[in-house]
Amino acid sequence: MNEETHPLLADIAASQRALHAAEADRVVRILRYRDAEATRIAALDPPMLRRVETSAVPLEIGHTIGWSDAQVQSLLHAADTVRDHAPTVWAAFLAGRFGEATMRAIARTISRLERPESIERLDAQASQYVPGRTLKEVQGWLRRFVSRVEADLAVERAQAENDKRYVDVAHGDDGMSELVAYLPSHQAAAIMARLRRDARQLKHDGDPRTQTQLQADLLTDWALTRPTSESATSETTTTPSGLVIDVAVLMSESDLTAETTGMAESSDGSWQVPVDWILQAGAEGHTFWHRLFTDPRKPNTFEHDYAGYAPPDSLRRAIVLRDGVCATPGCLVPAEHCDLDHHVPWPAGRTNGENLRPRSRRHHALKSHGALRVTDQPGIDRTLPPWPPPDCAA
Numbered sequence: 001m002n003e004e005t006h007p008l009l010a011d012i013a014a015s016q017r018a019l020h021a022a023e024a025d026r027v028v029r030i031l032r033y034r035d036a037e038a039t040r041i042a043a044l045d046p047p048m049l050r051r052v053e054t055s056a057v058p059l060e061i062g063h064t065i066g067w068s069d070a071q072v073q074s075l076l077h078a079a080d081t082v083r084d085h086a087p088t089v090w091a092a093f094l095a096g097r098f099g100e101a102t103m104r105a106i107a108r109t110i111s112r113l114e115r116p117e118s119i120e121r122l123d124a125q126a127s128q129y130v131p132g133r134t135l136k137e138v139q140g141w142l143r144r145f146v147s148r149v150e151a152d153l154a155v156e157r158a159q160a161e162n163d164k165r166y167v168d169v170a171h172g173d174d175g176m177s178e179l180v181a182y183l184p185s186h187q188a189a190a191i192m193a194r195l196r197r198d199a200r201q202l203k204h205d206g207d208p209r210t211q212t213q214l215q216a217d218l219l220t221d222w223a224l225t226r227p228t229s230e231s232a233t234s235e236t237t238t239t240p241s242g243l244v245i246d247v248a249v250l251m252s253e254s255d256l257t258a259e260t261t262g263m264a265e266s267s268d269g270s271w272q273v274p275v276d277w278i279l280q281a282g283a284e285g286h287t288f289w290h291r292l293f294t295d296p297r298k299p300n301t302f303e304h305d306y307a308g309y310a311p312p313d314s315l316r317r318a319i320v321l322r323d324g325v326c327a328t329p330g331c332l333v334p335a336e337h338c339d340l341d342h343h344v345p346w347p348a349g350r351t352n353g354e355n356l357r358p359r360s361r362r363h364h365a366l367k368s369h370g371a372l373r374v375t376d377q378p379g380i381d382r383t384l385p386p387w388p389p390p391d392c393a394a
Contacts, residue, residue, distance in 0.1 A: 323379025
């Protein structure tokens with residue numbers, strides 16, 4: 001079903017657009033009141049009175065809409081940031097093309113960018129990408145945008161954050177606590193990959209514990225059974241000899257050959273780290289490099305047909321790298337945890353890269369039963385539109 005065939009879906013879509021428009025209207029009215037009060041307060045004297053009156057404005061707004069003054073100040077800052085620095089995005093927000101939460105995410109990204117041309121580029125490209133996307137999709141795209149257009153600064157920020165790594169405990173109720181770790185993303189991903197792999201093996205061997213329980217117990221065993229004589233170093237520690245953890249990342253050929261310095265990206269686009277960190281980890285263990293062409297003008301990268309229904313592991317890995325996440329719009333389940341679904345059902349549909357899509361188990365089952373309208377979108381957006389845009393090029 002879709003909004004063209006069912007009027008209730010059309011009503012839902014209209015309601016969502018109205019909600020976005022109402023959020024934008026509220027923001028405009030809040031800004032209008034704040035600006036009017038600023039004009040009034042500017043004429044007051046002495047300066048102390050102006051400061052007191054100014055601090056009261058967010059309180060008055062918050063009292064009116066049931067927010068704290070901190071929430072109001074956060075909204076005002078986000079709205080000012082987008083209105084002042086991204087006029088195209090601001091116009092799209094006022095038109096109801098996306099909601100307030102997405103506008104705030106864009107504002108946070110603008111605050112992270114340090115070059116005016118980067119903000120100008122974001123303004124032009126976000127207004128094309130954002131409408132119709134989920135907030136999580138937008139947040140992922142914004143992270144990738146920052147790591148690409150200001151790769152050198154992103155590397156500097158990552159190096160600074162690496163110095164802040166820590167492990168801590170937050171004690172809770174009912175005898176349970178949370179173990180919190182702030183680690184380089186590629187190390188955290190490798191830890192989770194090993195936990196999932198070892199837990200799956202135990203489940204295969206008949207362990208009655210759930211997958212998540214096994215992962216928690218394995219982590220505890222690793223931490224408590226490591227010999228205390230082994231001292232930690234200030235550098236990245238390697239995994240035990242013979243242990244291979246498969247964590248796929250993508251990087252440009254120029255970064256791989258050290259011609260440039262940039263960020264490497266996980267296959268599902270959920271995290272980025274400096275390429276140097278990946279190269280260092282690769283030098284300490286078994287690493288395989290694959291060259292993957294992602295030129296959008298050549299969509300049939302994997303044209304070779306394979307006999308039978310099941311694709312070989314080599315093709316599965318290539319598709320995981322190519323698409324990153326489930327092909328169903330809005331679904332961000334990593335492709336490595338998805339089934340490979342024949343877009344045109346087998347045997348009429350071929351077993352090749354062009355016809356195979358990563359599909360989460362749930363969405364695969366819905367499609368197989370005819371309950372999922374297939375409107376696949378490309379996987380992780382691996383490219384950014386040209387800059388300047390073609391119609392603005394000199």
